[in-house]
Amino acid sequence: MMMKFTINTVLKQEISKIDHVFLPADFQGNVSQIRLVQEYLKNVVNWIGEKSTKAQGLSKTLTSMDKLRSSEHILYLLKDAEGNNGAGQVIGILKIGVKSLYLHDESLICHKVSPLCILDFYVLEEYQKMGFGKKLFDYMLADQCTTVDRIAIDNPSQKFENFLQKHYNIGKLLRQHNCFAVSAKFFENVQSIDDQNIRLPHKDINKAFETNNSTSGRSTPTLPTVGSVGRYAAQQPPSSMNWVIHGGDNRRYNTEIPARPKTTSESKADQSLVIDELKLINEPERIINVPEAKYLERPSSLEVRPVSEQITIDVTSHGSISSHPTPSLTKDGYVDLKYYHNKLW
DSSP, X not given: OXXXXXXXXXXXXXXXXEOTXXXXXXXXXXXXXXXXXXXXXXXXXXXXXHHHHHHHTOSSOSOOHHHHHTSOOEEEEEEETTTTTTTOEEEEEEEEEXXXXXXXXTTOEEEEEOOEEEEEEEEOGXXXXXTHHHXXXXXXXXXHTXXXXXXXXXXXXXXXXXXXXXXHOOOSOEEOTTSEEEOGGGGGGOOOGGGOOEXXXXXXXXXXXXXXXXXXSSEEEEOOOOSOOSGGGSXXXXXXXXXXXXXXXXXXXXXXXXXXXXXXXXXXXXXXXXXXXXXXXXXXXXXXXXXXXXXXXXXXXXXXXXXXXXXXXXXXXXXXXXXXOOTTBOTTXXXXXXXXXXXXX
């Protein structure tokens, strides 16, 4: 016999908490019933998740069964037991999770923290301003044993900020460049990164965080790379080939090794060199007498005659004079090297 599920039969409590298992904590049933309940809750969560996405004007859905199953997030479901003609209806959701974040306080000191984060908070429009949102939020704070000052909120809307000011006396939130926001009291019990304060100039805050599109539909920042790590971080030695090809211009490929700081004795030595160079510049030009090179005479025993005189005239068998010179010479009387070859050729 096929069971007929309703919100009241699946979610026994007014506020139920589910995780990646996708079952209420107080659920009891066999294997076949587990699969049916999971499929039923999948449709309910996907439905209200899409309504939350449209209400916030986001490009991607924040809450769905697939996202919940692939994370360690917790989802709180608020129901109206009298809704849907007494069958019950889910009217609000609140999704939380722990994230590792870099946040800066009012003094622009950066902190690396892992706070509990509000990732999605939505109540159906017809149930808003009736106290249901505060009931759901209070239940989450009590269940997690925390306060509003210790949580971070992912891209809160102005309506959510007004909600916190009205019910929890939270002043203006400190909005971060990674789209999260926290209370001004958030940093009272937070230590900076490695117990060292990292100050970021206000004009460089925008450059310090680069945003990219995340799967949640909101822009999530990534910290800039401080420097190369590992084998690629080592300084490259100067290239000798670079000196040969580019005439000693070693700056083109940025292969210069930074010089070590000079000591006091070295700096004084450099100053003395500069002074000596200035003295040489101011001194009058010195005339250096270079002895003239002796002319090398040609030895008298060396007999030089033009190659053309060595040309022999061949007489053919018909008695005519051959117009071709000796095979070892060219027409102009030069030695033809093509006849000077190895006999083994």
